[in-house]
Structure formats: C-alpha cells, structure tokens
Amino acid sequence: MHPTVPPSPITLTVEAASRSYPIWLGSQLLSQAGERLKGLLPSAKLLIIADTAVWEMHGETLANSLTAAGFTYHLLQQPAGESTKSFAVLESLLEAALAHGIDRKTTVVAFGGGVIGDLAGFCASILLRGVPFVQIPTTLLAMVDSSVGGKTGINSRQGKNLIGCFTQPHAVLIDPSLLATLPQRQRLAGYAEVVKYGLIADADFFGWLEENGASALASEGEQAAAAMLHLIQQSCAHKASIVGRDEQESGDRAWLNFGHTLGHALESALGYRGTLLHGEGVAIGMVFASDLSTALTGLPASVGARLRQHLQAVGLPTSYQHLLASDADLSVANLLNLMGHDKKAEAKQHHQGTLSFVLLDQLGQARLKKDVPLALVAQQLEKQQA
Ligand SMILES: NC(=O)c1ccc[n+]([C@@H]2O[C@H](COP(=O)([O-])OP(=O)(O)OC[C@H]3O[C@@H](n4cnc5c(N)ncnc54)[C@H](O)[C@@H]3O)[C@@H](O)[C@H]2O)c1
Numbered sequence: 001m002h003p004t005v006p007p008s009p010i011t012l013t014v015e016a017a018s019r020s021y022p023i024w025l026g027s028q029l030l031s032q033a034g035e036r037l038k039g040l041l042p043s044a045k046l047l048i049i050a051d052t053a054v055w056e057m058h059g060e061t062l063a064n065s066l067t068a069a070g071f072t073y074h075l076l077q078q079p080a081g082e083s084t085k086s087f088a089v090l091e092s093l094l095e096a097a098l099a100h101g102i103d104r105k106t107t108v109v110a111f112g113g114g115v116i117g118d119l120a121g122f123c124a125s126i127l128l129r130g131v132p133f134v135q136i137p138t139t140l141l142a143m144v145d146s147s148v149g150g151k152t153g154i155n156s157r158q159g160k161n162l163i164g165c166f167t168q169p170h171a172v173l174i175d176p177s178l179l180a181t182l183p184q185r186q187r188l189a190g191y192a193e194v195v196k197y198g199l200i201a202d203a204d205f206f207g208w209l210e211e212n213g214a215s216a217l218a219s220e221g222e223q224a225a226a227a228m229l230h231l232i233q234q235s236c237a238h239k240a241s242i243v244g245r246d247e248q249e250s251g252d253r254a255w256l257n258f259g260h261t262l263g264h265a266l267e268s269a270l271g272y273r274g275t276l277l278h279g280e281g282v283a284i285g286m287v288f289a290s291d292l293s294t295a296l297t298g299l300p301a302s303v304g305a306r307l308r309q310h311l312q313a314v315g316l317p318t319s320y321q322h323l324l325a326s327d328a329d330l331s332v333a334n335l336l337n338l339m340g341h342d343k344k345a346e347a348k349q350h351h352q353g354t355l356s357f358v359l360l361d362q363l364g365q366a367r368l369k370k371d372v373p374l375a376l377v378a379q380q381l382e383k384q385q386a
C-alpha cells in the first residue's frame with residue numbers, strides 16, 4: 001500500500017502591481033501550512049495573530065504543522081467583532097509584537113475571518129515599516145473576498161475601514177474544511193459575495209450557483225465539499241483578476257462594491273451589532289442595485305427576478321422590510337444620507353442630486369455609474385417602507 005499522499009492544492013496567482021503571490025486552495029490544507037510556507041518566507045520566525053475562537057478550534061492543527069516544518073511562533077489572540085478593529089487593539093498588538101522582539105524577517109500570520117485579517121495585515125504593514133504577512137482565512141467571506149487583494153485596516157469613530165493601507169500578503173492559504181465549524185448564518189453571509197462575482201463578472205458562474213449553490217452551502221459530504229471548493233476557486237480567480245487590473249481601486253475594483261452602497265448604509269444604521277451581517281446587507285443591496293439597473297441601464301427585469309429567487313432559495317434576505325421593526329433609523333432620508341449624500345435638508349425636501357452606484361448592464365457585466373438620480377433611489381427605497 002502506498003501511504004496517502006495529500007492531493008496537491010489548487011494554486012492561483014494574484015498579479016498585483018506591487019507584488020505577485022500565490023493563493024493555495026485545498027481541503028485539509030491547514031495541516032500542510034508549514035511545508036507550504038517553508039520555501040516562501042524569509043525566516044522561520046512567525047507572529048501568529050489569531051481569532052481566539054478559531055484558535056481554540058483549529059489552532060493545534062496549524063501549530064503542529066508549523067512546528068513540524070521548523071517554524072517557531074509567538075501567538076497573539078483577539079476575539080472577532082468590529083470593536084477589535086480599533087486603535088486600542090492595534091496598539092496592544094504592536095507593543096506586544098515589539099516586546100516579544102520581532103525582526104524584519106518575522107512573518108505575521110493572520111488566522112481568522114475578515115476582522116483578524118484586516119487587523120493583522122495592517123499590523124504587518126506598519127511593524128518595523130513593514131514585515132511579510134500571510135493570510136489563513138477561516139470564514140467563507142474571508143476566503144472569497146477579504147484575504148485576497150491587500151486591503152488592510154481598522155475602524156474609526158467616523159466610520160468603518162477609514163484607517164489602513166494596501167499591503168499585499170506573501171501568500172493566502174485556504175482550507176475549506178475549516179468551514180465545517182462556521183455557523184450557517186456566517187457561511188450564507190460570505191456566500192452573498194460569491195453571488196456578487198457571478199453578477200458583476202461571470203454569467204455562467206451565476207448559472208452554476210443557481211444549480212449548485214444551495215447544496216454546497218447546506219449539505220455535508222464529498223459532493224458538497226467539491227462544490228464549495230469550486231465556488232471558492234472561481235471567486236478567488238475573479239477577485240485576483242480584478243485586483244490584478246486595478247490594485248488601488250481607481251477603476252474596475254470599484255465593481256466589487258456592487259450591492260455595497262445600500263448594504264453599508266443598512267449596516268451603519270443598524271450599528272454592527274449582529275442584527276445584519278455584512279453579507280446580508282450586500283444581498284439586500286444587490287437586489288436593490290439590480291432594480292436600479294433595470295430602471296437605468298435596461299438590465300432585463302428577469303435578472304433581478306433570478307437573483308431574488310436564488311437568494312431566497314439559499315436563505316439570504318432580499319429586502320430590509322423585516323428590519324423596519326428594529327429601533328434603528330431606516331427612514332429613506334437617513335439611508336440616503338448614509339449612502340453618501342450629506343446634504344441632509346436637501347435629501348429630505350427635494351430628493352435632488354445624485355449618488356454613485358455600481359450597476360449591471362447585463363448579467364455578468366458591471367459598471368460604475370456616478371450620476372444616479374437621488375430621486376430615483378428615494379423612490380426605490382420608499383417601495384420597501386410600506
Ligand atoms: N480587506 C477586505 O478587502 C475586506 C473585504 C470584505 C470584508 N472585510 C472586512 O471583513 C470583516 C468581516 O469578516 P468576517 O465576515 O470574516 O467576520 P469575522 O472575522 O468577525 O468572523 C465572523 C465570526 O465567525 C467566527 N469564525 C471565524 N472562523 C470560524 C470558523 N472556521 N469556525 C467557527 N467560527 C469561526 C468568528 O469568531 C466570528 O464570530 C469586516 O470587518 C469587513 O470590513 C474586508
């Protein structure tokens with residue numbers, strides 16, 4: 001009998017202007033992390049910044065793999081949650097890293113969801129003016145979106161993600177088997193970003209998701225795992241391609257904000273307390289932007305209908321009507337203001353002016369439209385207030 005050789009991971013390459021790096025993707029890959037990273041990093045010293053809950057569940061596998069490959073590591077843990085992306089936590093991590101005596105060849109390893117990835121990436125970018133870092137994402141959202149592309153940062157009292165920088169990682173290692181422990185609601189939230197890639201860039205992929213998305217999300221077993229692997233691979237390929245064309249968001253990268261204009265406004269109105277997860281806001285926002293597209297670009301209404309049907313089929317929201325009973329201010333005026341129109345009085349009284357939206361010309365084709373009439377946006381919002 002031959003010993004079981006682990007299947008080699010799928011490798012994608014991100015060719016960003018500032019750096020090219022691999023995304024490795026494969027089931028059970030966490031236990032190969034040490035071997036994978038060995039040839040790539042400048043030294044055997046690591047600083048792991050981990051989500052406390054994730055470390056408890058999966059830390060041992062990572063630690064064993066790293067140690068077996070000759071790495072030594074210092075571990076810093078933080079709970080997930082938006083309040084972790086703060087100056088106070090950033091300061092404590094930086095001081096702890098320096099007190100431990102890291103050097104310029106020490107690699108920061110981010111082990112967690114998007115919260116830890118954004119925070120650890122930012123730490124790496126400013127420690128000793130920049131040390132290497134590696135992303136090991138553990139949520140679906142982080143696997144298909146936040147770990148790829150090099151946006152790092154923390155929140156400000158003035159808003160989310162307002163402090164940070166672009167710093168590409170040296171590698172991204174994705175092990176979908178870690179999703180086995182992720183709560184279903186979190187999986188679904190990440191899945192909204194997957195649907196987004198189909199809508200903005202790949203009509204065939206959207207069709208594939210209509211056929212296979214629900215089973216990838218809901219069930220266990222080999223077929224579901226293969227479907228999950230495929231949808232992560234497709235998503236990373238799309239993100240890599242967009243980041244390769246436009247690392248710093250001066251053009252096509254803005255497409256990734258499809259569904260985010262209203263999504264962010266809803267998240268902000270509801271206060272990041274778990275009432276609405278980011279991906280749930282994106283799902284609602286994508287339906288909204290599709291309806292706007294039908295009014296403005298001639299996108300067939302059938303695309304919006306397919307989108308609604310698919311989101312409902314997997315269990316994602318398509319409107320914010322169910323949130324109107326919350327104590328948050330979801331009035332049309334407040335949502336318009338949060339969507340970037342700061343002239344409050346004008347928005348309330350005249351519905352004049354314009355907003356920027358990423359719209360669809362057709363399924364699989366996006367464009368940024370900077371002059372969407374505020375009155376039309378208000379009119380669409382009013383439909384949900386009933
Ligand atoms: N940098 C980017 O390009 C980018 C893109 C999108 C989002 N983001 C950021 O990502 C953050 C959201 O990330 P997120 O959705 O991954 O949330 P998160 O990091 O808060 O994780 C969500 C929850 O899942 C838990 N968890 C993580 N992995 C787990 C696992 N394998 N098993 C069980 N539980 C697990 C966490 O402890 C947490 O409770 C936001 O701060 C957002 O701004 C960044």
Ligand SMILES: [Zn+2]
Binds near residue numbers: 145260282
């Ligand atoms: Zn998003």
